[in-house]
Structure formats: C-alpha cells, structure tokens
Amino acid sequence: MFKYMNPKRFYHAVGRKKFWEFILLAVFIIFFYGPLLNMLLLAFSNSYEYPHVFAQAWGTKWWAYVFQQKSLVSSIAQSFIIAIATTAISMLFCIPAAYSIARFKYPGRKGFMLSFLLTNAFPKLGIYTSIAVLFYKYGLMGTYAGVIIIHMINSMMFMVWLPASAFRSVHRQQEEAARDVGAGPVRTFFKVTFPMALPGIAVATLYTFLGSMEEAQGTMLVGLGKIQTMPVAMYGIVLDSSAVQIGAVFAILLIIPSAVMIFAMRRYIGPEAISGGFKMK
Amino acid sequence: MNVPERKVKLKIADMAKKYPNGDGVEHINLDIYEGEIVTLLGPSGCGKTTILRAIGGFHDITDGDILIDGKSIAGLPPEKRPTAMVFQSYNLWPHMTIYENLSYGLKLRKIPKAQIDEDIKKILQLVSMPGCEKKYPNQLSGGQQQRIAIARSLLLKPELLLLDEPFSALDAKIRQQMREELKKIQSDLGITVVFVTHDQEEAMALSHRIVVMNKGVVAQVGTPTEIYDHPADRYVASFIGEMNFIDIDDQTIAVRPENLSLDPEAKGDLKATVRTIMVLGHYVQVTVQHGDTVLKSFVDREVSDRLSVGDEVSLEIGTHHVFAKE
Structure with a gap:
C-alpha cells in the first residue's frame, strides 16, 4: 500500500503537468487553510504548548471561559449593535447619493464619486488622528456616534459605488413604464x-x-477603549497573550457572521458585481 | 380622408421641444382623429420620438400645447395622462410575473381583483398568449414580451396608445406578424394609436396616415398612397419608396423605378448606358448610367431580354414629380 504513495510513482502515473499542478494546489491549500485549521485546533484544545503540533488536551474549556467573561460577551453585543447601526445609517445616506449619481447628470458628479475613494486612499491612521481632533471638540470621542461615523467613512465607497452601478443597470424605460401605468x-x-x-x-x-x-x-482610537467591539477586545487578548486559545475562539466567533452572510449572498457576490461597481460613467 | 365630422382625439398645437444643445422639434401642428393609426416616420434624430415622449409626458414641452379630447395635458406628469406607452424594449419589470406586470396599473386604479383577473385573461387571449400569467418576462421571447407590453397598455383603456418603435428589436418575420396583429387589435378595439418608426415599409403597412418628419419639422402629412404618389418635396420623395432624380435644366425630375422605362432602340433624347441587369422574379431591375447619375428601372423580362450590359438605351419618363433643383 505505502509503496504506491511514492512521489515518483505518482509523478509517472499522472504525468508531469498534472503532478506540478497537484503540488501547486497542495501548497495553496496549506497556505490558505493551514492557519484556519490551526486556529480550529487551538480553539478546541484545553492545553497547548508551543513546539507541538497537536494539543495536549482537547476540550471546550476556553469557549466556556470566553462566554463567562462579561466584557468579552458584551463586546460581541457591541460589535453587532455598531455593525447594524453603521449599515442602516449608511444605507440611509448612501443609497440616495448612489441614486443621484446613477440617474442625474450634474456638474461635479465625477468629483463627488471620486471623493469617496479619497477616504480609502489616504493612510487611515492619519485620517483618524485628524478626525479625533474634531471629535474632541464636538464631544464624540468615546461615544457610539463617533465610532459609527468612523465605520461609515470606511464603508461609504462601497455603499455609494456598488448601488450606483446597480441603479444604472435599471433601464429608464422600466421606470418610465411604471410612471406610464400610473405610479x-x-x-x-x-x-x-x-x-x-x-x-x-x-x-x-x-x-x-x-x-x-x-x-x-x-x-x-475614537472609542478610547470605552467602546469595546470584538476586534478591539481581541487586541487586548492578543497583547495579554495569557492563552492563545482565547484569540482562536474569538477569531472563530468573528468568522461566523461573515461566513453566514457570504453564504447567504453567494449568488450576488462575484467579480461582475464588484467590478460593475467600480465603473466611472 | 379628413371628413369634417370626425372627432379630433389628439391635438398638437404649435408645439416645440428644444434641448439645451439646440436640437429638438418646433412648430408641430397635428390633429389625430379618433380610431386612427398615425405613424411618425423619419430617420433617427428627426424628432419623432421627441414628439411621442412629449405626448406621453416624458418630456416637458418648451412651447405650444397638447390636447386630448380638447383638454390640455401638457402640464400633467405621465402617471396622470390618459395615454399608454410601449417602448422599444425593457418595457416589463423583470422581478414581477406577467400577472403582476399586467395587474400593477389596474391595482393602482383600485379595480377589484376579480375584475382584474378577468381583464387579464381576456387581454392575454387578445394578444394570443393565454395562460402565461405565472411566467417571468425572461421566460418569454422578445416578441412575446412586446405583446405583453402592448397588453399592459391596452388594459388601462387609454385614450391614446403610444408606440415607440415597438417592433424594431424583433427579427423581420416576427415584426411582420406583430404588425398585422397590431392592426387587427386596433381595428377590433377602435383605439387611437400614434406609432413611431424609421421603417417606411412598416409605416406604409400600418398607418391610416403618415407624418413624415425631417430635422425637427413636419415634412408632409397624408395617407400612405398620398405620400407615395404625391411627395411634397424632394426629401419625402427620397425617403418613401425608391426614387430616381434626374436633373434637367433648372429642374429635378423625380421618377419611381416602375415609372421609368427603357427603350432598347435608343430613339429618345435622354440617353443612358446599361450598367447592371438583375432578375428579381417577375420583373427585372436594370440600372443605367445617365451622365453622372445612376438610375434604377423596373422593366419586364421581354424588355430586359433585349438588353445587355454596355448597351445604349433611351429613357422614357412616365408619372413623375418636378422639384426645384437644389
């Protein structure tokens, strides 16, 4: 049996091209999924010491630990509150903006569109520090409102460009037909x-x-440590480094909402949807 | 044709629509009678669609007025006008079923559901597409989608049906079939129709009257026969059907290929040389060179059998029109 696992046999059996393709694929899989797998292993190991590959003891001790920590549980809640509020508020602002970009021709329209890119073009930390100066003045430091504004700045480009391209793909006749029948x-x-x-x-x-x-x-920066979302809490844990397992548990908790949403919307997420959003017309 | 007692359905009075770049239409005066199909015909950019969209309410007019049954509709938005429009394409809403597409306007008018169901059933019968209520637009062919769009417009019992090149995206065979069906539906319902097209054959086949447009103004209004037989100017003559233009002294003679005969004996004064001979079934198309111009003539086989390329012939001009030389 093991005789046939010999790479030389494998090489001659599948041919040179297939062999190297297989090797390349294997390397990619290890590169992409290796860390994830390691994280999964860590999250479910009760005790682990560095040079070993596998844990010394398996279990959900650290999951229980994380859910017992009030601050950690509250960070999960805060993350969701902030993410939902950011999404809702930026929809409220950006969708009308996207519609206006898609439908009306006015001077400065392209500049308006590009301005959303600018917030993503400058180094974030620089922007945050200068915003912090303003936020201190208006008492927004360490508040939900301040943090939500920061998150909105990051999301605006997606929130304007992608819906604008979606609105553009709706033909005018389809709107006019609706007006025509009485809407x-x-x-x-x-x-x-x-x-x-x-x-x-x-x-x-x-x-x-x-x-x-x-x-x-x-x-x-803007939350001043008062607003503890999951990623912020993770910084603390990683720096604290009393147990790497807590980081792993947290990382998995962070992945869950992303994975669920990406799975739910997998039909719409694709190169076309994204590239469509970045067209300047 | 213009019998005085006929009721004017749509009146366009000295209407103008100017775009910021100076294009547009002006001094449009048009009376359209009840139960008539009138076609606005012209090349692209002649302003025919602009007029139609102005009637439908999709363009504000710069000057003049539009009246339906004597009442001005110029200030009304599209949803308040008693008109219904069918566009060239993208008429249907792809996220709604055919039933939802058809019922939407009726629901807005607060018509009871039982009535809506019955109307939709009837109208689908009329456009020969019964039983497709549950389908989505992308499950239908282009021709079927246009039928549904026409059905949706008819369901609203409009005073005026506006059609903006509704068949131009369809292939030739279906286009012909749709033309016949539209004509039948129109005569069954007695509805007034304004139809826009750049296809002169379509205009001739469909219309009671044709409005020929040229660069934003009306060039001629008349029945298909009137326009074919008595073109008002050189532009109309060249746009409708085939026409030869021969410059003689200060005048331009316009003669249709069927009215231009060739004399193989070359006894006449107007000489020409045969360029091509093409047998097109029961008649033959012969082109001849006369000075700098190439002329087209439809002749019988009996004549063409006596011709070969390079022969000298003389031209005999039958029914023709005389225009001032340009």
Missing part, C-alpha cells in the same frame, strides 16, 4: 427601481456590515 415617482422607486437594484445594494450592505464587524484601528 408616481416615489412609488416607482420603491416598486421598480429599488427591487431591481436590490442584489447590488445587498452586496454593498454585506461589505459594510462585515467591514464594520472587523474594524479595529478607528474604533480603538
């Missing part, structure tokens, strides 16, 4: 334009939600 402009928007643009808007919403869930830099 006013507002009804036309909610009954025809919005539902037809919904896939694009859903993808943007997903990015915003996930982006907000994992944002740490800005939250730490």
Whole structure:
C-alpha cells in the first residue's frame, strides 16, 4: 500500500503537468487553510504548548471561559449593535447619493464619486488622528456616534459605488413604464427601481456590515477603549497573550457572521458585481 | 380622408421641444382623429420620438400645447395622462410575473381583483398568449414580451396608445406578424394609436396616415398612397419608396423605378448606358448610367431580354414629380 504513495510513482502515473499542478494546489491549500485549521485546533484544545503540533488536551474549556467573561460577551453585543447601526445609517445616506449619481447628470458628479475613494486612499491612521481632533471638540470621542461615523467613512465607497452601478443597470424605460401605468415617482422607486437594484445594494450592505464587524484601528482610537467591539477586545487578548486559545475562539466567533452572510449572498457576490461597481460613467 | 365630422382625439398645437444643445422639434401642428393609426416616420434624430415622449409626458414641452379630447395635458406628469406607452424594449419589470406586470396599473386604479383577473385573461387571449400569467418576462421571447407590453397598455383603456418603435428589436418575420396583429387589435378595439418608426415599409403597412418628419419639422402629412404618389418635396420623395432624380435644366425630375422605362432602340433624347441587369422574379431591375447619375428601372423580362450590359438605351419618363433643383 505505502509503496504506491511514492512521489515518483505518482509523478509517472499522472504525468508531469498534472503532478506540478497537484503540488501547486497542495501548497495553496496549506497556505490558505493551514492557519484556519490551526486556529480550529487551538480553539478546541484545553492545553497547548508551543513546539507541538497537536494539543495536549482537547476540550471546550476556553469557549466556556470566553462566554463567562462579561466584557468579552458584551463586546460581541457591541460589535453587532455598531455593525447594524453603521449599515442602516449608511444605507440611509448612501443609497440616495448612489441614486443621484446613477440617474442625474450634474456638474461635479465625477468629483463627488471620486471623493469617496479619497477616504480609502489616504493612510487611515492619519485620517483618524485628524478626525479625533474634531471629535474632541464636538464631544464624540468615546461615544457610539463617533465610532459609527468612523465605520461609515470606511464603508461609504462601497455603499455609494456598488448601488450606483446597480441603479444604472435599471433601464429608464422600466421606470418610465411604471410612471406610464400610473405610479408616481416615489412609488416607482420603491416598486421598480429599488427591487431591481436590490442584489447590488445587498452586496454593498454585506461589505459594510462585515467591514464594520472587523474594524479595529478607528474604533480603538475614537472609542478610547470605552467602546469595546470584538476586534478591539481581541487586541487586548492578543497583547495579554495569557492563552492563545482565547484569540482562536474569538477569531472563530468573528468568522461566523461573515461566513453566514457570504453564504447567504453567494449568488450576488462575484467579480461582475464588484467590478460593475467600480465603473466611472 | 379628413371628413369634417370626425372627432379630433389628439391635438398638437404649435408645439416645440428644444434641448439645451439646440436640437429638438418646433412648430408641430397635428390633429389625430379618433380610431386612427398615425405613424411618425423619419430617420433617427428627426424628432419623432421627441414628439411621442412629449405626448406621453416624458418630456416637458418648451412651447405650444397638447390636447386630448380638447383638454390640455401638457402640464400633467405621465402617471396622470390618459395615454399608454410601449417602448422599444425593457418595457416589463423583470422581478414581477406577467400577472403582476399586467395587474400593477389596474391595482393602482383600485379595480377589484376579480375584475382584474378577468381583464387579464381576456387581454392575454387578445394578444394570443393565454395562460402565461405565472411566467417571468425572461421566460418569454422578445416578441412575446412586446405583446405583453402592448397588453399592459391596452388594459388601462387609454385614450391614446403610444408606440415607440415597438417592433424594431424583433427579427423581420416576427415584426411582420406583430404588425398585422397590431392592426387587427386596433381595428377590433377602435383605439387611437400614434406609432413611431424609421421603417417606411412598416409605416406604409400600418398607418391610416403618415407624418413624415425631417430635422425637427413636419415634412408632409397624408395617407400612405398620398405620400407615395404625391411627395411634397424632394426629401419625402427620397425617403418613401425608391426614387430616381434626374436633373434637367433648372429642374429635378423625380421618377419611381416602375415609372421609368427603357427603350432598347435608343430613339429618345435622354440617353443612358446599361450598367447592371438583375432578375428579381417577375420583373427585372436594370440600372443605367445617365451622365453622372445612376438610375434604377423596373422593366419586364421581354424588355430586359433585349438588353445587355454596355448597351445604349433611351429613357422614357412616365408619372413623375418636378422639384426645384437644389
């Protein structure tokens, strides 16, 4: 049996091209999933010491530990509150902006679109520090409002560009046909334009939600440690490093919402949806 | 045709629509009678669609007025106008079923559901697509989608049905079939229709009257026969059907290929040389060179059998029109 595991046999059996493809694939899989797998192993090991590959004792001790820590549990709640609020508020602001970009031609429209890129083009830390100066003045430091504003700045580009491209893909005739059969402009928007643009808007919403869930830099700076979202709490744990397992448990907790949402929206997430959003027209 | 007692359904009075770049239409005066199909015909950019969209309420007009049954509709938004429009494409809402597409306008009018169901059943019968209520638009062919779009417009019992090149995205065979069906539906319901097309054959086949447009103004209004037989100017003559133009002295003679005969004996004064001979079934198309111009003539086999390329012939001009030389 082991005789046939010989790489030389394998090489000659499948041919040179297939052999190297297999090796390349194997390397990629290890590179991408190795850390994930290691994290899973860590999360379910009660005790682990460095040079070993596998844990000395298996169990869910650290899961129990994490859920007993009030601060850690509250960070999960805070993360969700902030992510949901960020998503809802940026929808409120960005979707009308996206619609105006898609439908109306006005001077400065391209500049308006590019301005959303600028917030992503500069080094974040620089922007956050200068924002902090303003936030101190208006008493926004260490508040939910302040943190939500920071998260919105990050998400605006997705939230404007992707829905704008989705709105553009709704043909004018389809809106005009609705007007023609008797729907006013507002009804036309909610009954025809919005539902037809919904896939694009859903993808943007997903990015915003996930982006907000994992944002740490800005939250730490503006939240002043008072707003403890999951990523912020993780910094503390990693620096504390009393047990690597807590980090692993947390990482898995952070992945769950992302994985669920990406799975739910897998039909809409694709190269076309994303590249469509980054067209300047 | 213009019998005085006929009721004017749509009146366009000295209407103008100017775009910021200076394009558009002006001094449009048009009376459309009840139960009539009128086609706005012209090349792209002639303003025909602009007029149609102005009637439908999708363009504000710069000047003049639009009246339906004597009442001005110029200030109303599309949803308040008694018109229904069918666009070239993308008429249907892809996220709704055919039933939802058709019933939407009726629901807005608060018509009871039982009535809606019955109307939809009837109208689908009329456009020969019964039983497709549960389908989505992308499950239908282009021609079927346009039928549904026409059905949706008809369901609202509009005073005026507006059609903006509704068949131009379809292939030739279906286009012909849809044309016939539309004509039948129109005569069954007696509805007034304004139809926009750049296809002169379509306009001739469908219309009671044709409005030929040129660069934002009306060039001629008349029945298909009137326009074919008595074109008002050189533009209309060249746009409708085939036409030869021969410059003689200060005048341009316009003659259709069927009215231009060739004399193989070359006894006449107008000489020409045969360029091509093409047998097209029961008649033969012969092109001849006369000075700098190439002329087209439809002749019988009996004549063409006596011709070969390079022969000298003389031209005999039958029914023709005379225009001032440009």
